[in-house]
Amino acid sequence: MHPGPVGEDFHARRRAWEEANLSPLAARSWPARRVHEEDDCGLRSPLQRDRDRIVHSKAFRRLKHKTQVFVAPEGDHYRTRLTHTLEVTQISRTVARALALNEDLTEAIGLGHDLGHPPFGHIGEDVLDRCLQDRFGRAFRHFEHSLRVVDVLERDGRGLNLTADVRDGIRCHSGRSPTPATLEGRIVRLVDRIAYINHDIDDAVRAGVLDVRRLPQDAIAVLGETGSVRIDRLVHDLVEHSSRAGDVVQGDEAGEAMAALRAFMFDEVYLGEVARREHERIDLVLRTLFHHYVGLPDGPPDGGGAPDADLAQRVTDYLAGMTDRYCIRTFEQLAVPASLPL
Template sequence: MRTLRRSTRGRIGRIDSRDAKTGIGAAELPALAGGRIERVSVAREQDSVASRFAERIREEEELRLSPLAARSYPAVRVRPEEDCALRTPFQRDRDRIVHCKAFRRLTHKTQVFVAPRGDHYRTRLTHTLEVTTISRTVARALALNEDLVEAIGLGHDLGHPPFGHIGEEVLDSCLKERFGEDFRHYEQSLRIVDELERDGMGLNLTEPVRDGIVRHSSRAPLPETLEGRIVRVIDRVAYINHDIDDAVRAGLLREEELPREPIEVLGSSGSARIDSLVHDMVEHSATAGDIVQGPRAGPAMAALRDFMFEHVYLGPAVRAEHAKISSVIRRLFEHYVEHPEQLPRDLAGGDGTAAEDVASRVTDYLAGMTDRYCIRRYTELQVPQAFAR
C-alpha cells in the first residue's frame, strides 16, 4: 500500500511503500533504522515547505500575472516584520482586517436606509462583501493580484460612521463648525487600520493595501495600483445597482421610473447591469493599461448615480430621516466634546483635553458606533435610566 505526502514544492508526491509486516510508512513515527528507533521530524518537512512558499508564489506570479499587476513580495509595511510562512502578505492583511473589531461592526451599520423594515436590505458589511467579490472577478479576468484586491475591498469602508452617508455628512458638519476640520470616511478607514485597532497598535498593513483603502473614493487621488483602481470603480458599480434594488424593495422607486437611456445600455435588472459593467470594464481595461470604462457604459453608470442622488440619497423619504439622525449625532457630538472624560479611556489619545485631541477622540468614538449603539447612547443621555429600560 502506498501513501501520499506533500513535497517541498507544495505538490503531492509518492513516498516509499509501507513495511509489509509492520505497516509503518517512511514518514511515520516511530521509524525503524539500523536496529534502533529514530524519530522522523515531521516539523522538518513542514519547515521545508514553508521555506519554499514565498519563492513558489514569486514563480507563480511571474507566470500568471500581468506585468502591470502588483506583486506580493517584497512586502513593505510601516513597521517591518517577517513574512508569514503560509500566507502572502496581502492574504495576511486580509485576515487581519476580517478579524478586527471594526470589520465586525459593519454588519450593524446602515448602507442607505435607516432602520429598514425587512431582512434583505444591504448593510455596510454586505456592501463590502459585494464589492470584494466583484472586484476579485475583475482582477482575475485582467490577471491582476486577487489577494491585494480582496484585502482592499474588505477594508475600504471600515471608517464609515453610523447611518450611512447621512451620518458622514452630519459628522463632517459637526467637525467643521466646532473645530474647522473635515471628516472623510476613507481617511477614517486608514486611521482605523493604522492607529485604532489592536489597542492603538494598528494592523500594520502593507503599503498597497493602505493606499487602496485611503484612495478608494472618487474624492481622493487615484490609487497607485491597478488593483486599488478596480475597487474604486466597483465600489460605485455595487452601491448604485444594489441601492436601486433596495429602493425598489422599499417602495421608493418603481422600475419604470429609472432613466430609460442608461437602462437600455446596461440592462433592466441589477444583475444584468452589474454584468454589463464588469464585462465593459474588463474589455476596455485589457488594452488600456489602466482601469477604465467604455464610452457608453461609463456615462450610463454616471447617469444612474445622478438619478439615485436626486431621487433616493437626497430624496424626500431619506431626507425625512435626516433631521432625526442629525439630532442624534449632534447631541452625542456636543456632549462628548463638553465631557471628554466620559469617553472610553482606551481610545487613541488617552485622556488628553487639548482641542485637537478631543476632536480626534470624539470622532473616533462616534464614527466607530453602529446604528443601534449610537441610538442607545443617545437614549441614555436623553431619557432617565429608570424609564429607558
C-alpha cells in the same frame, strides 16, 4: 513555529507563479512594505496576511450593524455596510482575475475600504463632518478615517501594520481622494460605485421608495433591466476597455449610463424625501452625542480609542466607530428619561 518543508517552499513557488501568470502591470505580493518590518508568514503572502488581519478586526465585525442606505430597515434582505463590502470585494476579484492582476491585493483593499464609515451611512458622514467643521474647523472623510482605523485604532492603538499598497487602496477608494497607486486599487474604487448604485436600486425598490419604472430609460436600455444584468454588463465593459488601455477604465457608453443612474439615485433616493426626513433625525442623534462628548471633562469613554489624540480626534474616533444601534441606544440613554418606579 518554525516552518516545515511546505512553508519553506511557499514563497518561492508563489513568487514564481506571480511572475509566470500575472500581468506586468500587476502589483506584486513581495517584498512586503510595512511601516514596521515583520518576518513573512510561512503559509501566506503579505497581502493574504493583510486580508486576514482586516477580517479579524473589530471594525470589520461592526460593519454588519452599520447602514448602507436604509437606517434600521424592516426586513432581513437589505444591504448593510458589511454585505456591501463583500459584494464590492467579490466583483473586484472577478475583474482582477480577468485582467491578470493581483487578486489578493484587490481582496484586501475591498474588505478594508469602508472600515472608517460612521453610523448611518453617508448621512452620518455628512453630519459628523459638519459638526467637526463648526466646532473645530476640521473635516471628516470616511476614506481617511478608514486608514486611521487600520493604522492606529485597531489592536489597542498598535494598528494592523498593513502593507503600503493595501493602505493606499483603502485611503484612495473614493472619488474624492487621489487616484490609487495600483491598478488593483483603481478596480476597487470603480467597482465600489458599480456595486452600490445597483444594489441600492434593488433595496430602494424593495423598500417602496423607488418605482423601477422611473429609472432613466436611456441608461436602462444600455445596461439592462435588472441589477445582476447591469453589473454583468458593466464588469464585461470594464475588463474589455481596461485590457486595451492598460489602465482601469470604462467605455464611454457604459460610463455615461452608469453616471446617469448615479445622478438619478442621488436625486430620488440619497437626497430624496425619505432621506431628508431621516437626515433630520440622524442630525439630532449625532449632534447631541457629539456635543455631549465634547463637553465632558475627560471626553468620550476609554479615551475615545486613542487617548493620546486631541479632543476633536478622540470624539471623532468614538462616534465613527459606533454601530447604528449602539449610537441610537446611547442617544436614548442620554435623551430619554428613565422610567420612574411606581
